[in-house]
Amino acid sequence: MRTITHAAIAALLLITITACADSSEPAEQAPQTDARTAFFGNLSELCGETFTGQSTFPDNQDHPLVGTELRTYVSQCDDSMIRIELYRDSDYWHGAWVLERREAGLHLFHDHLGEVRTMEDLGEGDFHGYGGYASEAGTATIQFFHADGATADIIPEAVTNVWMMELDLEGGRFIYYLERHNEPRFRAELVRS
Numbered sequence: 369m370r371t372i373t374h375a376a377i378a379a380l381l382l383i384t385i386t387a388c389a390d391s392s393e394p395a396e397q398a399p400q401t402d403a404r405t406a407f408f409g410n411l412s413e414l415c416g417e418t419f420t421g422q423s424t425f426p427d428n429q430d431h432p433l434v435g436t437e438l439r440t441y442v443s444q445c446d447d448s449m450i451r452i453e454l455y456r457d458s459d460y461w462h463g464a465w466v467l468e469r470r471e472a473g474l475h476l477f478h479d480h481l482g483e484v485r486t487m488e489d490l491g492e493g494d495f496h497g498y499g500g501y502a503s504e505a506g507t508a509t510i511q512f513f514h515a516d517g518a519t520a521d522i523i524p525e526a527v528t529n530v531w532m533m534e535l536d537l538e539g540g541r542f543i544y545y546l547e548r549h550n551e552p553r554f555r556a557e558l559v560r561s
Contacts, residue, residue: 404474406508408450408467410535415445419542421558431554432456438556440465440542451479465533465544466499474502476513476531498522500531510534529553 419440423433436456443464444451452465463480477499498519502511515529523529526548534543540560546553 403504403507404502404511405469407502407506407511407533407535408469408474410508410537411442411450411467411533412445414442414535414542415450417442418561419540419558420561421542421556423554423556425552425555433462433554433556438558439561440558470501472501474511474513475516476500476502476533498526498529500529509537 439455441453450467466477500513500516513531520527532545545555
């Protein structure tokens with residue numbers, strides 16, 4: 369009986385060693401890159417690119433970004449920040465979308481001051497510094513940014529805001545979309561120029 373047990377153990381060991389030595393098996397893969405990191409990388413690849421288009425929602429002609437050409441320029445990119453300048457009426461600087469890799473995650477920040485404007489230069493209803501962090505629901509080509517506490521302090525009615533940025537890498541499109549209270553508020557579709 370002991371001889372059979374030792375023989376069985378030796379056979380199992382031989383099978384295990386042979387299976388582990390099989391070089392046709394793929395090597396263990398590293399964990400997948402976080403979707404937010406992949407999105408940041410994809411957007412970084414567009415540094416220096418310009419996109420033009422227009423808003424597709426709302427239809428309200430009183431909205432400053434409706435009924436005019438919109439142009440974005442991915443102006444600055446480094447390992448921790450991407451800056452996308454937004455122009456309307458072809459050359460009026462409206463603001464910038466700034467994506468930052470922060471300790472708490474990927475953050476979207478709306479800059480309406482730039483390097484030359486001050487808070488006093490902002491018009492009524494024009495705010496600066498609002499945004500939010502990307503949720504886990506995004507992918508390498510689409511991210512959702514939920515309003516953060518700073519946004520709620522600046523614009524209390526925007527506490528439910530969700531901004532979406534989508535990259536159509538093959539079609540050369542960039543889509544920016546905003547919801548408030550689960551209702552569409554603004555959408556722009558731009559194409560690489």
